[in-house]
Amino acid sequence: MPQPDHVTALDIEDRDNLDERRQKYLRILQEKLGFVPNVIRAYSFDNTKLATFADFFSELMGGDSGLSSLEREMIAVVVSSINRCYYCLVSHGAEVRVQSGNPELGELLAINYRAAELSTRHRAMLDFAAKVTEAPHRIEEADRQSLRVAGFSDSDIWDIGAVASFFNMTNRMASAVDMMPNKEYHAQGR
Amino acid sequence: MPQPDHVTALDIEDRDNLDERRQKYLRILQEKLGFVPNVIRAYSFDNTKLATFADFFSELMGGDSGLSSLEREMIAVVVSSINRCYYCLVSHGAEVRVQSGNPELGELLAINYRAAELSTRHRAMLDFAAKVTEAPHRIEEADRQSLRVAGFSDSDIWDIGAVASFFNMTNRMASAVDMMPNKEYHAQGR
Amino acid sequence: MPQPDHVTALDIEDRDNLDERRQKYLRILQEKLGFVPNVIRAYSFDNTKLATFADFFSELMGGDSGLSSLEREMIAVVVSSINRCYYCLVSHGAEVRVQSGNPELGELLAINYRAAELSTRHRAMLDFAAKVTEAPHRIEEADRQSLRVAGFSDSDIWDIGAVASFFNMTNRMASAVDMMPNKEYHAQGR
Amino acid sequence: MPQPDHVTALDIEDRDNLDERRQKYLRILQEKLGFVPNVIRAYSFDNTKLATFADFFSELMGGDSGLSSLEREMIAVVVSSINRCYYCLVSHGAEVRVQSGNPELGELLAINYRAAELSTRHRAMLDFAAKVTEAPHRIEEADRQSLRVAGFSDSDIWDIGAVASFFNMTNRMASAVDMMPNKEYHAQGR
């Protein structure tokens, strides 16, 4: 059993303060996915922490955007690959496989997106996400301009930056607390 | 005038949809600080983006925690130093100087926290934040244990990880969109 | 179709000189696996190149050793993860899943072996393989001694070094020529 | 008091051998600046060490050159930023603020010169200084040619290289002995 049998490595007392809206949110996830994602279980020890994280996440990955849901998941996987985050690659890798119906795409992005045959749009998007991850202080106007040339609006650039930045947060949080993914993800979309 | 004269390098149309609660939030910031921080102005083109970001930020930096407000700002500065983020070092560097009343502390953390004389508690806290930033995939139980030995609870470890991870997000977002800090920060707490 | 539709990106004329022994080797692979691994197809343009590569590979991964076959595959995956080699992670990741019967183990080693719960023996073995990959000039007697303490003989240390070194070769060769894995690997052992 | 209360971390007996010329040099610094810079105090334990260092420094930063004094200080700050040298960023950061009358310029160069709006000349100069610092073995004729295109003579290129190289020395010496800056620098030019 090489995957540790915990949600996180921390032993934090549950504050037992989830309000009705959050309790409903957990029930809906359970019904829709068949399980509550461990990242949500991890934040559930406190109502405000869960609420602010889940709302921020939902807007980012599910809100209106010039980026499709799959595109946002692709960025998630490439950033998580660079940061070698087990939780995020397992869970968002599954999401890419399921949404794209293409297991190869999930593996290529999880291992090395440069080996994939991608549209100009997707290559530009992922190159920007990779640079934001690896060397943010070297981002300059020319990098944003490359995205515009590939057809992205300035609002899209905001969203690419926001999604790439967000997974640089969650990758690190998952590593900081040793968050383990739900085992259901492994077989999804294979 | 070496600092670019913009809030961000992006030209995004204002969606003009701030609700009453967010409008009040902006007025309070203006009254309390004398200006609206540019990060807040940057997110203000859309009500949901502003709301979810501001709520997440407020809980993290202002919510109940075993970490003092100054300690959270210290983590912010050390992470931003590693990522060389102009916006965050100028704004949170000011916060450290003001809250600590110690301009040297702000400079030491902004340049190289290893050169500072710090308590065992603060050194352990900043070493963990630095490792979360530089090599999250190398974090192991021994790193968390070092925090426990320095007196931190598992709930505190969550908060250290969360604050360090958050600034790895905002540093990258600021670089992605070339966010510029309000000029008022430069002279604060000197 | 994000995976390029070629064995390698090079256009090399087949020298059409495979001897009987090598032709039989290809037939056996086809019968046993249901396909000829693309690495073998790639080398098949010349008899001597195929012969010397296949013999070297067979001794290393299949010869007598204090390391089990699965252990050698585990090293292969960890090295290929560090080098982000698409070909080798897809093919040897499948091998780890199949030999171990544990899909999680394959994913953990492919993403970040430090997140796995491993025996002392396996952790020492993989730490050595990782250092051989990332910073070979920093290997010192203390590194070899750690393997001895974990129960490995000097002959085993040779084999750990040899397998780790070999995949540092094949990872690079696969990247140099853009070698693509057989698609059959993706679903194996899930 | 986070800044250590010493000039350096070393306890070296004063050789008490300063000649008249060096004693006068210290008096002039005290009169002109109001204090003797700690780097000079650090070298003062021996006359020859102080003399050769001070003469080398004076020629480099004060001698005839196609580079203005401010330009040489800008290089000093960018190199010291890359090397994260507390002593040099505090002292030469102050110098940039004072000579330029622009506190923002000091902060931008100390944090990330790529975020500043710079003339073509200054950007080329600082890019060369950064590469000399980060990857000197990758400097090639094309790098020198970029400086010529930006209007620098070969004598200027010598000086840019010499100033950038010098601070790669002093940054390291300051770190090696834990040299602390005079506290007067912090408030200068704010």
Next chain:
Amino acid sequence: MPQPDHVTALDIEDRDNLDERRQKYLRILQEKLGFVPNVIRAYSFDNTKLATFADFFSELMGGDSGLSSLEREMIAVVVSSINRCYYCLVSHGAEVRVQSGNPELGELLAINYRAAELSTRHRAMLDFAAKVTEAPHRIEEADRQSLRVAGFSDSDIWDIGAVASFFNMTNRMASAVDMMPNKEYHAQGR
């Protein structure tokens, strides 16, 4: 005596199973070179390990190729320089000096090939070998195309990739077991 007085740091029992062909191979090396290279002595504890290694090596460095023998040795030295491999730089550095009759060339490649005046062909060949060594996952079609533009065939590209990859293996194996070069190499070709 700063060079350790062993062939490798491992104590492996000789299996005493060299067949006639390998015994002859050792005698020929002794006669031709005046000594048996330590890498061959190291592998000689087992017949199959020696046979498969020596055959693979002979094909690679001595087989038919669009690359001259000296060119293959040049790649060996540049790769070994990046990996800081004492064994390989001493032995293949000697080979470059002897084959080229140019001691400067050996030193330039061993220290920093970018400082050498090279033909367009050799510069392209060594740039590819360096990238294969330092960042194989960043190799893309453009890198292969640069070799074609410099006059290399796709078969040559295979060979450049194969030689560069091979020395990434042997460099690491030499470091893993602390292999020491024969002292005769030091004076060769000076």
Next chain:
Amino acid sequence: MPQPDHVTALDIEDRDNLDERRQKYLRILQEKLGFVPNVIRAYSFDNTKLATFADFFSELMGGDSGLSSLEREMIAVVVSSINRCYYCLVSHGAEVRVQSGNPELGELLAINYRAAELSTRHRAMLDFAAKVTEAPHRIEEADRQSLRVAGFSDSDIWDIGAVASFFNMTNRMASAVDMMPNKEYHAQGR
């Protein structure tokens, strides 16, 4: 002719202002060594630049010190190895071979000092020099304490730091101007 046929890549007009003391210095070098080292020829376009550099260099490498001349040259070579400086490795590598009478020592330090059998004193000295070169901002009191434990005085620590720092300057200056070593060095001490 792979070594460029120039002293440096810069074309700087000779200011023709060498005073008698410097002219004599050049004559003595010519007589004593049989040639004027190119670094001295490079600085000779201006009297003050030559004088301040040569005086600083002479004190550092030839002045009274608890470090022997050979020890200072050993530091020079290890620092220059890390920075891959062709000029300094050729010239100071020769110096180590000549002063030690041991060509292996020169090669070991030029390639990878960790592969050498060194006294505790020399290993500690070179580890400190390497860290000063690679990560000066990570030097802490524990690093200086390791030197004291190995028998060095605080004055010796100053000198180790000063020599290591100096070659971080000259390595970069040599690379910035493409300084080429005198060819006489190659054969010295072999």
